Amino acid sequence: MECVLGYLDRTSIWAQVLTGHGGFAAYLHKFKLKDSAACVCDPEVPETIQHLLLECPRHDRDRYDLEVSTGIKLNEITVAELMANKDSRPYLKRYCLKIAKIAIDRNRTR
Numbered sequence: 001m002e003c004v005l006g007y008l009d010r011t012s013i014w015a016q017v018l019t020g021h022g023g024f025a026a027y028l029h030k031f032k033l034k035d036s037a038a039c040v041c042d043p044e045v046p047e048t049i050q051h052l053l054l055e056c057p058r059h060d061r062d063r064y065d066l067e068v069s070t071g072i073k074l075n076e077i078t079v080a081e082l083m084a085n086k087d088s089r090p091y092l093k094r095y096c097l098k099i100a101k102i103a104i105d106r107n108r109t110r
């Protein structure tokens with residue numbers, strides 16, 4: 001049962017990564033579920049999934065680890081390459097899930 005729940009949870013987070021809809025501040029703010037759309041790194045920057053994955057300095061360390069593991073610098077063009085390649089896809093997916101979960105958990109509690 002725990003296993004099933006774990007799978008569903010990851011699936012749900014992955015869906016939020018792919019659509020950008022879910023527990024990200026910019027999205028929650030749009031639907032008035034959150035006062036601010038800003039990311040915790042900068043009050044001027046909306047917290048979107050693109051920002052979290054590709055730009056947010058708070059995730060530099062994980063992004064660096066991903067780039068070392070795959071040998072590819074992450075940006076909005078290479079993200080599609082990383083996804084298409086079966087060797088790099090698991091690294092990308094793990095990275096996305098980790099970052100998304102941190103943001104979703106954070107937005108759930110404040």
Ligand SMILES: [Zn+2]
Nearest residue numbers: 039041056057
């Ligand atoms: Zn940020």
